[in-house]
Amino acid sequence: MKKGVTTLKKLAKILNVSVSTVSRALNDHPDISTETKDSVKKLAQSMNYVPNIFAKGFRKSKSNILGVLVPNITHYFHSTILKGILEEASLRGYRVIISESNNDVLKQTEMLNTLTQFGVDGILASLTKMTKNVDSILPVFNKLPIILFDKVSNKVPCTQIITNDEEAAFNVVEHLINIGKKRIAIIKEREFSYNSEKRYTGYLKALKEHNIEVDEKIIISVDDISQQQGKRMTNLLLSLKNRPDAIFAITDYAAIGVIQTLKKFNIKIPEEIAVVGFSNNLNSTIIEPSLTTVDQPGETLGKTAVKYLIEEIESDTDIVMHKTIEIKGSLIIRESTFKVK
Amino acid sequence: MKKGVTTLKKLAKILNVSVSTVSRALNDHPDISTETKDSVKKLAQSMNYVPNIFAKGFRKSKSNILGVLVPNITHYFHSTILKGILEEASLRGYRVIISESNNDVLKQTEMLNTLTQFGVDGILASLTKMTKNVDSILPVFNKLPIILFDKVSNKVPCTQIITNDEEAAFNVVEHLINIGKKRIAIIKEREFSYNSEKRYTGYLKALKEHNIEVDEKIIISVDDISQQQGKRMTNLLLSLKNRPDAIFAITDYAAIGVIQTLKKFNIKIPEEIAVVGFSNNLNSTIIEPSLTTVDQPGETLGKTAVKYLIEEIESDTDIVMHKTIEIKGSLIIRESTFKVK
DNA sequence: CTGAAAGCGCTTACAG
DNA sequence: CTGAAAGCGCTTACAG
Secondary structure: OOOOOOOHHHHHHHHOOOHHHHHHHHOOOOOOOHHHHHHHHHHHHHOOOOOOHHHHHHHHOOOOEEEEEEOOOOOHHHHHHHHHHHHHHHHOOOEEEEEEOOOOHHHHHHHHHHHHHOOOOEEEEOOOOOOOOOOOOHHHHHHOOEEEEOOOOOOOOOEEEEEOHHHHHHHHHHHHHHOOOOOEEEEEEOOOOHHHHHHHHHHHHHHHHOOOOOOHHHEEEEOOOOHHHHHHHHHHHHOOOOOOOEEEEOOHHHHHHHHHHHHHOOOOOOOOOEEEOOEOOHHHHOOOOOOEEEEOOHHHHHHHHHHHHHHHHHOOOOOOOOOEEEEOOEEEOOOOOOOOO | OOOOOOOHHHHHHHHOOOHHHHHHHHOOOOOOOHHHHHHHHHHHHHOOOOOOHHHHHHHHOOOOEEEEEEOOOOOHHHHHHHHHHHHHHHHOOOEEEEEEOOOOHHHHHHHHHHHHHOOOOEEEEOOOOOOOOOOOOHHHHHHOOEEEEOOOOOOOOOEEEEEOHHHHHHHHHHHHHHOOOOOEEEEEEOOOOHHHHHHHHHHHHHHHHOOOOOOHHHEEEEOOOOHHHHHHHHHHHHOOOOOOOEEEEOOHHHHHHHHHHHHHOOOOOOOOOEEEOOEOOHHHHOOOOOOEEEEOOHHHHHHHHHHHHHHHHHOOOOOOOOOEEEEOOEEEOOOOOOOOO
């Protein structure tokens, strides 16, 4: 703060009323007469009065700041979620502090702690991939309203906002079956990845429903999925004597690696092998052939998360029902599964 | 805050000392004996004492929070800058509140105002494209330390952190000349775009230095550069009777539109027409041929901005020298200007 | 309808 | 080396 800031005291002195009256007038307290309110507000306006956020927060122990934790802010899907969070929070009079865990579990705990220390009213978090053990973050959950989004964990008792991974994956696989594919490979992450497991379940369900036998040889699990891994695992799939006729990669990044490798070997996409990703990143329309994928509406997801969080923050009761909200992603069919003649 | 939080008062009572002593012990005041310090710190630790950030901020009118304003958080280059900002700020004990202007001048003013209202210690901002008139944001600059990055304006008196646009563009054009191109088109934004103008200046300088005549017909200016505009302007360039043999698009997004259009007309890249972009987005390696571009080190830029801002915040004097710091971007040569046989 | 007073948790000039 | 006291700017129960 610089010198010369307008305070309640100053306004009170000028108007010859008490500080209490000024405070109440500005907060539209019913006890205050309309005239008084008007004159106070007018003066406050003309003197550019801005409440001291610290005094206010201090007094009410409320900051109107939300804390957000994501693994990596440059990840496109997460940046769209952040966009939604910022917009909705701003509309509701909240600011947003963002921190990154860089997919580091220790950093994640540290960041959650500093966020609470900085007096945020609640936290929105997307966990690191490797968060198998939630013990270190559980204490934070007793102090503040928290909502998990995207990378969630069912070991944490709180409201969670996710994509309908299972259903969307089911639709992906069904689409592949509909275009005549019979030997559908999946490149997924290991068990610790909540989202990947859900998609895998959808995959299995679709195969079952269409009486297609599950073949472990074309179910590939990797630690950390990426474009590189997509390439490597495609090489592996191509080395099988009984090759797949479709590859469902659990992320667009990996799917792009798949396409690049298939092209290197002059394999026709989608005729010989079709490819599907997940997320609808910007890249998925740049790659050729363009990638069939599941569009995840990040902004909606972010907005929804903020709504539920503020609801918890502003609720009077301590008893909160924890819900799991699924935001629907939609299948976007492009050239990697459908030939435009 | 929930019930049962540890305060200085509680610690004082337990240890039978005054609140002042506890406060000083925790802040390592030289007056306090080592024994007292140790016992205080030990108890504070064991009782999970966390200073009330509001009381502290209120008292010292310092929040240790930095405000950041960007046009669009999902823009890849800006998200890498944000990553750098978050990391450096965290290292130095600051948190970061992020807001978006969505390239809306009114929103930008509003956001700057709320940031100051929320008691941030300083602001890092990247302006909207259309900020010709800085009058509405100037008042904020008198209240708080502010630093501009990437989208800056020379009408604002403050430290500015940018890429070496002019020099980098010079290198781009020189590279095109070196591979034998003689008729180099540029797709840029109009005058109001600071970055675009700098790159354009670099373009002109390179042509001049190599005695290549400037031809207005292949200098294309658009309002809002994008992939779409890249496509449209390529169509325009191709309709000329004297076509260019290289196209320098001021952003990767536009350059990708250029490549897509050239491919549609089966024009050989780079033999017939070479293409260069700017930024080194993720897409630039996905497109085929891969795109020659200028890598802008976003993280470094973000970290640098934070360093200068905190320096201003923590400086005792009011007189601050405003500098313009250029972060060097490097030319990355890929297939769109160089044929791999 | 309005005011005086207490207090939120911390820091710090002053006194000893 | 330590303590008592004032005060940062606000809100609110209490009193009138």
